[in-house]
Amino acid sequence: MKKAWFILIVLAFPFLANSQDIGKEDGLGKTYYDEAKTRIKEIFHYVLEYRFGRSEENPDEMVHKSVAIKNGPYTLYFTNGKLQASGYYSRDKKTGTWKYYNREGLLIRTEEYKDGELIKKEES
Numbered sequence: 001m002k003k004a005w006f007i008l009i010v011l012a013f014p015f016l017a018n019s020q021d022i023g024k025e026d027g028l029g030k031t032y033y034d035e036a037k038t039r040i041k042e043i044f045h046y047v048l049e050y051r052f053g054r055s056e057e058n059p060d061e062m063v064h065k066s067v068a069i070k071n072g073p074y075t076l077y078f079t080n081g082k083l084q085a086s087g088y089y090s091r092d093k094k095t096g097t098w099k100y101y102n103r104e105g106l107l108i109r110t111e112e113y114k115d116g117e118l119i120k121k122e123e124s
Contacts, residue, residue, distance in 0.1 A: 027072075029043070041077060042074070044074045047091075049066065050066050050067075070089035072088065080103060086098070086099050
């Protein structure tokens with residue numbers, strides 16, 4: 001009987017979760033260096049993934065939660081507002097070309113990633 005309830009909850013949860021205000025619908029996230037949100041630290045795209053599992057406090061209890069997974073273009077800025085890094089995430093793993101800059105805005109390094117693994121690094 002517990003399995004039947006679990007399956008019902010698993011199938012119904014995505015519909016219930018969509019009615020809640022979890023994250024932003026456009027999947028665009030930002031973090032800031034300051035509380036006033038005037039200095040952007042990073043901008044990233046994400047998808048929400050719903051995870052199910054056993055409660056750490058009570059192993060007999062099943063819990064679910066949504067987790068933001070970076071997925072798409074990513075930019076990171078220095079505190080002075082200049083670009084520090086840019087690249088692309090695929091399900092929380094770096095992929096493709098990533099570029100890194102110094103505080104003056106000059107390209108200092110390029111890295112190539114595949115499935116989160118560094119495969120090539122070039123210093124400028």
